[in-house]
Amino acid sequence: MDHQSEPWVQRLRDGVVPPLWPFVAGALGLFAVAVGVLVVEARFVDQASLTGRGSLAVLLPLLGAVGCVAAPISAWRDGRRDRRALRHAHGHGRGRPAFHLPVSARGTIAGQDLPDPRIALVTVDRSGLLGWSPVSPDPVVTIPWTRVARIDLATKDHRGRRExxxxxxxxxxxxxFVLEPRSALGRPFSASQPRLDVLRDVLRALRPGSGPGSGSGSAGRRGAPR
Known part of the structure; x- marks a missing residue:
């Protein structure tokens, strides 16, 4: 299956921030469920405390309710930030980018020297990759394709496993140079494993001179320094 033709990939090609309301509606639904669980538990607090798990039973839905409120606020903030970065990228006179990659500033490896302001968006065109910030009209990071030797997945240790x-x-x-992609423009969450695979393949395909079997192979991975 050609995952590069999926709607979420096309939105990144077009530089489209998905609407916020479906995300908010889902969060509100989960918030209502969490509040409902808290109400039910409040009615049976004595019985729950007798089991020795009363505090945990109350804490989990409470944390869920807080998360359901915080996530839409974070998405709204990231949406505003990404739209500003997109305006800078599209108004710079370099033509329309071929791909728009939302990234997290925390995703850079230790010791990687990045200038301030930190980037929120990386655009890809025939010349290379440009990193954009919502507060700067000019790119703050420039990586021409001539400097890129390989494109792989970055891995790290997590609870005794490499991910x-x-x-x-x-x-x-x-x-x-390591980037941690986000799941979509205007979203705060990191890209999932399947999406990382697709994003790696998209960047390899956009690299000039790429062809079948070019790059580092579909299984190419590099570990973060320890």
């Missing part, structure tokens, strides 16, 4: 968390660009003139 993929980002895109690892091996540069010809120095160490790696």
């Amino acid at each position: 993929d968390y980002g895109l690892w660009l091996t540069l010809t003139d120095g160490g790696p």
Whole structure:
């Protein structure tokens, strides 16, 4: 199956921020469920406390309710930030980018020297990759394709296991450059494992001179420094 033709990939090609209301509606639904659970537990608090798990039974839905309120606020904030970065990228006179990659500033590896302000968006075109901030009209990071030797998945240790968390660009003139993609424009969540695979393949396909079997192979991975 060609995952590169899926709607979420097309939105990143077009630079479209998905509407917020479906996300808010889902969060409100989960919030209502969490509040309902708290109401039911409040009626049976004595019985729950006798089991020795009363505090945990109350804490979990309470945390869920708080998360359901915080997530839409974070998404609204990220949506505003990404729209500003998109305006800078589209108004810079370089033409329409071929791809728009929302990234998290915390996704850079330790010791990676990035200038302030931190980037929220990476655009991809024929010349390379440009990192954009919502507060700067000019790109704050520029990586021409001539500097990119490989594109792999970045991995790290998590609870005794290696897991993929980002895109690892091996540069010809120095160490790696690692980005942690977000799931979509205007969303605060990190991209899932399946989406990381697709994003890696998209970037490899956009790299000039790429072709079947080019790049580092579909299973290419690089581990973060320890």
